[in-house]
Amino acid sequence: MSHHGEGNGDILSPRSKFYHGPYGRMFRNLPAHVPTIDLIDWSFFKGKLSDGLLDELKEFSRNFQDYQIARLIEKLDELLSDENEALINTELKRVVKEALEDTDKGREAILKLLALTMIEKGDLDQDNDNGNNDCIPAGYTYFSQYITHDITFDPTSSLMRFNDPDKIRNFRTPRLDLDSLYGGGPLVSPFLYDRNKEFGKLLIGMNLNVSVKARNGVRIKKRFDQLNNNQLIDTLLTEENDLPRNSQGSALIGDPRNDENVILKQLHLAFIKFHNKVLDDVLKRGVKGIQAFHEAQRLVRWHYQWIILDDLLPRLVSQEVLDEIWNLRKGQNTILPDEVGRQSDKAETRNSSECRNIPKLCFYQWRQQPFIPVEFAMAAFRFGHSMIRNNYKLNSQLERQSLTRLIHAGYLRENWTVQWDKFLNIKNSPEKPQASRKLNKNLSSSLGAISSSSNRDGIDNVAMRDLLRGYRLDLPSGQAVAHALGIPQKKILKGPELPLWCYILSEAGKFGIAENCEGKGGGYKLGPVGSRIVAEVIVGLVFGDSHSFLNVNPNWTPPYDSLGDKFELQDILNYAGVPLTDKEFAAP
Structure with a gap:
């Protein structure tokens, strides 16, 4: 094992x-890599608390019912509110090391935190x-x-x-x-x-043109993602420029x-x-x-x-x-x-x-x-x-x-x-x-x-x-x-x-x-x-x-x-x- x-x-x-x-x-x-808390840039969490990162971590721990990470969040909440850098760098690492490093759940918790530090914060549209x-x-x-x-x-x-x-x-x-x-x-x-x-010859499917009029002359005003009526969709298929699809819209591809x-x-x-x-x-x-x-x-x-x-x-x-x-x-x-x-x-x-x-x-x-x-x-x-x-x-x-x-x-x-x-x-x-x-x-x-x-x-x-x-x-x-x-x-x-x-x-x-x-x-x-x-x-x-x-x-x-x-x-x-x-x- x-x-x-x-x-x-x-x-x-x-x-x-x-x-x-x-x-x-x-x-x-x-040998397999063993994650340790040294992977974590703790300053990332300290600097981002004002952006609600702590709440995000807490919500994350609740979603995954991860007891180990919940303990870590509690300690982060306690220690990161303290301005004493030495305390953050020593006491936090000691506690986390004891709580996490010796278990699979703990090691995975470390990787989850590492993953959070790899995602840039900011507007999803920019x-x-x-x-x-x-x-x-x-x-x-x-x-x-x-x-x-x-x-x-x-x-x-x-x-x-x-x-x-x-x-x-x-x-x-x-x-x-x-x-x-x-x-x-x-x-x-x-x-x-x-x-x-x-x-x-490989099959080619038809485009949806949501701006054209339906056959009864009524302009389609529904949002594209609300189009779920097969007969209505058939009226909007205009040109061979899509993947082939079945009657439910699933692509027929390998x-x-x-x-x-x-x-x-x-x-x-x-x-x-x-x-x-x-x-x-x-x-x-x-x-x-x-x-x-x-x-x-x-x-x-x-x-x-x-x-x-x-x-x-x-x-x-x-x-x-x-x-x-x-x-x-x-x-x-x-x-x-x-x-x-x-x-x-x-x-x-x-x-x-x-x-x-x-x-x-x-x-x-x-x-x-x-x-x-x-x-x-x-x-x-x-x-x-x-x-x-x-x-x-x-x-x-x-x-x-x-x-x-x-x-x-x-x-x-x-x-x-x-x-x-x-x-x-x-x-x-x-x-x-x-x-x-x-x-x-x-x-x-x-x-x-x-x-x-x-x-x-x-x-x-x-x-x-x-x-x-x-x-x-x-x-x-x-x-x-x-x-x-x-x-x-x-x-x-x-x-x-x-x-x-x-x-x-x-x-x-x-x-x-x-x-x-x-x-x-x-x-x-x-x-x-x-x-x-x-x-x-x-x-x-x-x-x-x-x-x-x-x-x-x-x-x-x-x-x-x-x-x-x-x-x-x-x-x-x-x-x-x-x-x-x-x-x-x-x-x-």
Whole structure:
């Protein structure tokens, strides 16, 4: 038994850190991180008492019926009203240490308090421009989320259970193969496909235009979120520009999470349209039926893999780490695999064009097939939570909308269509895209109150969910992982041992310096630990897929024209035919 107790009795299996499967571990020999009160910046609570934070903490403790945190709140109330700093720094820590550190509940209480300190206080509708990351446009925040949904999905997990990697089933393949788009294909998942069009075409749904008149001539005055009459809704469906839906408005897609916010659902829609256009191109070559579908699917997957490796990763990950992984791109000696996922001791020189597909993976290795490491899924690849803004401007016709309004599953309003030069650098567009937020441990205020259909734990604080999940999966501390990776001491954060997710965000804030944003400090890329984990796993997932372009045709390049110097996410959107600029965006 771990210090977290036993797992779900219905799915008993031996506890083993050497398990290889859909989920596993990169650092199997590192001990689990144990939270201590040294993680808490007590000055945060003292300075925020006037803002009602103490009442918030008390309400929090009542909601979760957490006796340990209730005791802590009482002591905070007593001691923080005293102006004696020495008392706060000594007596409080002593009491809290005795009350909390020796129990799971206490350690989780510490993480809950840490989570509260990570959420910025302020207006949910406002953003602090000083926290902008101009090096990464906001669209890549949601492309990263789209990738997450492609490779990880556990609809049965809950923070209210104790989870081990060998007790969590991943309902996604550990490959970048867009199974969240294709499902099992037209024969296995026919509900995703349009039977009235060419075989293999994905379904597209209809927009809601709430400004048009109903068929009886009466203008619809109801609020959009009050539209629940199927017959009334049918009168408002005007154009094929939404996800396909059933009669109750639920999206017919491979992953329901891709319908949870207005931006993400339109990115998924763009990939649907991209597939359909690629399929048209294949059909024009005389290929038909299931063969045409498979050829279009292959091309779409390869373009997707390409932009992840050549567009997204260079924006997020340290160039030094990428150079080490792709040493062969410079024509250097490389290490050839003697079997998939295991490195050989033999080095053989080949020119870069012949060896482009062989990455050097030092820490992400597998036996029979790739797996999703929990250090990646539950920590490193959750960097995107720090990039989320409080509000976004969807298009030139609409005012800025708060994140809380954009988190909406259901029919897409016609006037909420995304104009993509608001989110990406679009060639020849004068529009400057909205920036993502800097990569650091300060999350936007909206993330303290996020509710969604996939959140079954009653915890709306995103930081709290991430920290608790990492703790219950026995993730090591960030410093322990940094040492295991051989990171130089000067690039390892000092201070108390941090949970891995919190450490990765914190090191990004200090060491995440982008080459094109020099002189601006950190927060523009992932730091050493985050870069290494994200880069090795993403590259490894492509390399470990025998059907990826790296293995089938390593010299392949996207055949479609690019708007800029290289093929990027903007080019997929452009070919899909979604609105890139205000000239293409028709106001309702």
